[in-house]
Amino acid sequence: MIPLTAIILFLLEPEFALFSPIEWNGELFYFVPRFLILYLIFLSIYYNPKRAVLYGLIFGLLYDVFYIDIIGLYTVLYPLVCYIASWSVKYIHQHLTITTILSVLLVALMEMVLYYFFLLIQFTNLPFMEFFMNRLIPSILANFLYLMMLGWAFKYLIDARVLQKIRELS
């Protein structure tokens, strides 16, 4: 179930991206769906960090080849984010609310890194404020909303798998 969900989320991302950008008050707002990485962050916190990093690597590579054509960008960022998430587990409480906030923050961090990368290779010359208002804030809000709706489902799914494993062991 766990890899299947990841595949579905991976395929759903670009479908939701078709809704974006939304024009409102003469300005374009971009909503970047980050379903997969949010799911992977949950995996690394509640399930198995190593598995999450591995999935991050595989899906990051697919993402790079299929959408970005720059191999090595998401291939590194996805596992890195999972790694940071699993590392932070030692210091924070594993409550669903805190995990949700942490995941959204990590995604925001990833967006910033991406922005600076694309600025560096001159794919964009968007000023920071513009990026902040028209991309980062809407994306964070959208992804936060999405996590509030589905975060518990992820946790339920992962918990079910963990319980199943324990039962298999005993």
Next chain:
Amino acid sequence: MPHFTNKKIIVLLVGTILLVALISFSLRDRQNATLPEQFIKDSVGLAQSIVAKPANYITGIFQNIQSLLNTYEENQRLKTRLEDFAVLQAEVNTLKSENEQLRELLNNEDSLRDYEPLRATVIARNPDQWEEKIIINKGSSHGVEKNMAVITTKGLIGKISLVTPFTSEVELLYTNNPNFRVSAVVQSEKNVAYGLIEGYDEERNELILKRIDSSLEINKGDKVVTSGLGGIFPKGILIGEITEVTTEDFGLTKMAYIKPAADFSMLEKVIVAKRSATVIDGSDGEGTNADLTNNTGIPGEGEEE
């Protein structure tokens, strides 16, 4: 952070070097997919198009509801338009037949206007939206080639930037790539002004039409269409409408801001326009972001659509 041992540091360093090499390698040649890349693209594309079907269906329902809500207003507006339409239709028919006769007289059969439409469905949009790119479900096996124009019923949206056997990528007009140029013509009432669409203004969300002869008069509201002179795009595809006319940096030529006619969100069905007239292969900076603008002394060099 966990403490690092020597071994870990070496792995980290080697990893970084590999990463930089990989990124720079893939940045250099982004217009051609290697064989494993093509394989991945096609197989992900296949899965993607399966998912895209129900997704398109659902968005279709939403759009239907939306159009239902506007039915009355739209009906009123359309009725007034319909009266003009009949007159226009008659006029177009006579013009068309006249055009054909004249063309026969000239013995000139292929027009720059003619193109074979190839219908395609959008299966994905680059989710991180840093580059404006969409992926469609037709590839080289269906006859799609690099640099072909991609249009919707409303107007031009972009061109094909990469082709694999069963999918292809479309670079949208809203791109930052300085080498994405479209040879365009302004249809004003008095004269015909040629120019080049070069880049787009991110703050205004409008395209920039440059290099227009400053002696020609162009006005706000004039329609801009492709000229077909770049060698690849068909002629007469609507691009958009002028919103503002200013002078370019050096005051030698005019430039104009253009609001695109096509709607770039909710793209679903697109048409790949395969030009019937001979296609001339132009250089396009090989699709890199290299600056071709300032290193040529000859106007027109390195330009194409």
